[in-house]
Amino acid sequence: MHHKDLINVIKERRTALQVTQETLAELSGVGLRTLKQLESGKGNPTVSTLQKLGDALGLQLNFKVKTNQLTNETGESIV
Amino acid sequence: MHHKDLINVIKERRTALQVTQETLAELSGVGLRTLKQLESGKGNPTVSTLQKLGDALGLQLNFKVKTNQLTNETGESIV
């Protein structure tokens, strides 16, 4: 996943949970300005920023070995 | 995964493939100094740095809904 896509997961999850940027900023400890910037498509967050946001939204960041198997959008095998 | 763990995945994958830091730095486009710093446990990489390294090693970075929370029948979080 490109980092724009990772940010998009954050944004979609936040909106799905009907949480405002302001609330997510408070819950996660990430500055509101930073969150606004990221969600509007600017910047390249540090891993810790991404993790703070993910933690607050129940999302886990991880690495997975790429395979040549068919997978769904979460990288889970569908075979 | 904490970012130390993410870096550890990089390191383990690199050594498993018997690739040196120098080679990985060249293949990924990440500076050797940066890679050395990260693997020796210092710093908080940007997502793009982590992705460059992951790409070169066949690792995919992604977000996943945490499993140790309340979910519905389809595995979707209901929190």
Next chain:
DNA sequence: TTAAAAAGTGCTTTTTGATGCACTTTTAGA
């Protein structure tokens, strides 16, 4: 055992991420 390769570190500069403040624009609800 020892020499070369690989990994780790101190110092430095440049770039850029994180942040606050104030403001504008957009969206959603009464």
Next chain:
DNA sequence: TCTAAAAGTGCATCAAAAAGCACTTTTTAA
């Protein structure tokens, strides 16, 4: 429609990431 809430932006500051260079330490293989 109109307004308040939410989202987005320009400007500035501070801290830290990325990077190169030269050096030391550790690991590995002959």
